[in-house]
């Protein structure tokens with residue numbers, strides 16, 4: 001029998017997730033999650049800030065699953081959304097300069113072109129530096145963010161989509177890109193629920 005395939009996030013991203021959890025739920029909250037997730041080695045000992053691919057997808061999905069166990073599906077979802085937003089601000093946003101998203105030429109683009117360009121740039125970031133696979137599709141004024149290999153629900157089974165952290169991350173990315181506007185962002189399909197990909201649908205016109 002061959003061992004199941006293992007996929008990884010960079011250490012840096014594992015660190016950002018844990019620091020973002022700490023920001024949202026406090027250090028005691030994170031310690032409780034790590035204990036329940038049987039990850040005591042990570043307590044007060046987060047991965048280093050480097051690009052090494054050593055933070056397993058199974059650890060990421062374990063963390064999000066335990067959030068739901070500890071706080072219930074509704075409370076866990078709310079926390080995961082907030083952690084996702086913090087992850088954007090603590091981590092992904094740091095790449096914006098490198099991705100050309102802070103240049104004047106980019107900032108002057110109309111909003112739909114901005115979302116299009118940034119969507120592809122962020123997808124590329126995940127595809128290049130992590131084992132997560134993202135494809136972008138555009139359809140009737142909506143941007144579809146297909147996560148084809150997803151750490152958040154890795155080896156999970158659920159009735160409804162569970163990748164709330166990704167939804168929060170994209171919500172915050174859109175808020176930042178648009179200078180403070182709010183968009184409808186929803187996970188419509190999820191690998192944990194038996195779908196082929198975790199698909200997050202983004203309306204390209206803001207709600208307000």
Ligand SMILES: [Zn+2]
Pocket residue numbers: 147150151152153154162163190191192198
């Ligand atoms: Zn997923």
